[in-house]
Amino acid sequence: MSLHANIHEAKDGKEALEYCQFGYDIVFLDLVMPGISGMKVLEKIKEDNQEQFVVVITGEPTAENVKRVMELGGDGFVAKPYTLDKLKAVIARFHDRSLRLKHTLHDEA
Secondary structure, three states, rough: OOOOOOOOOOOOOHHHHHHHHHOOOEEEEEEEOOOOHHHHHEEEEEEEEHEEEEEEEEOOOOOOHHHHHHOOOOOEEEEOOOOOOHHHHHHHHHHHHHHHHHHHHHHOO
16 A cells, blocks of 8 residues: 555644644544644544544553543544554555445445
8 A cells, every 4th residue: 555645734733623624534633732632623623524534643542542532533543653554554444434435425326
């Protein structure tokens, strides 16, 4: 799987929310960011677009954090340090979900 992607990095939670208005395929979101916390950013992203695929990345993979991310609608959780293979697996999971959704929409049409 080759990764042909346009990647944008937000400097803080506020900028991350601004970027999300452009409709990215996948958002990789750190829990610890300047300004607005990753949890608050996740909550706002899912309020605005429940279908947005959001994967949280953190150096604090506590059971409490994982539980809260899932309660807020997060689609995945990756602990730091992570590998390129781990990110590829997450992207493949998104791709599979996207194809299933397109197939379902096609069947309903």
